[in-house]
Amino acid sequence: MxxxxxxxxxxxxxxxxxxxxxxxxxxxxxxxxxxxxxxxRFTCVLKKHGYFQSQSDRTMFIKYSQKGQRAILIVYVDYIILTRDLLDEIPRIKGWLAEEFEIKDL
Known part of the structure; x- marks a missing residue:
């Protein structure tokens, strides 16, 4: 240039x-x-934080607690859907995703 x-x-x-x-x-x-x-890259980051990739849907990632509670993260195009019964996992997910990627919390 x-x-x-x-x-x-x-x-x-x-x-x-x-x-x-x-x-x-x-x-x-x-x-x-x-x-x-x-x-x-996204998959590697999730696995580093204890999530495993579903075999039936490669865009779904699950994390289980020792008490059997779970957090589920699903990727759809440019969106990530989070659901959980593992109470404090969503703020934690948002925190480390913001460190690794540029995100918007809608």
Missing amino acids: KVPLGLKTAATVNKVCRIKKSLYGLKPGLSKQSPKARFE
């Missing part, structure tokens, strides 16, 4: 511009990943 015409000064010689706005849906600083690669 070259410095645009009109911005060339002694201070900008041999410098490049940093993109601050998204181009074509990509965010600056993030590499373009396929949906499969993003889902694999």
Whole structure:
């Protein structure tokens, strides 16, 4: 990338511009990943936190407590549906998902 015409000064010689706005849906600083690669990364993060992937539905992840309570997380396109009877799991899930990914809590 070259410095645009009109911005060339002694201070900008041999410098490049940093993109601050998204181009074509990509965010600056993030590499373009396929949906499969993003889902694999997401799966690794969930497994690291004690969830296992359902064999019948690969987009459903379940975590059981020692008392038999469970938390269920289902991925649908760009949405994640959380349900649980494991009482304090949802705030915990939201916390570590926010650390790993850019999320919005709807």
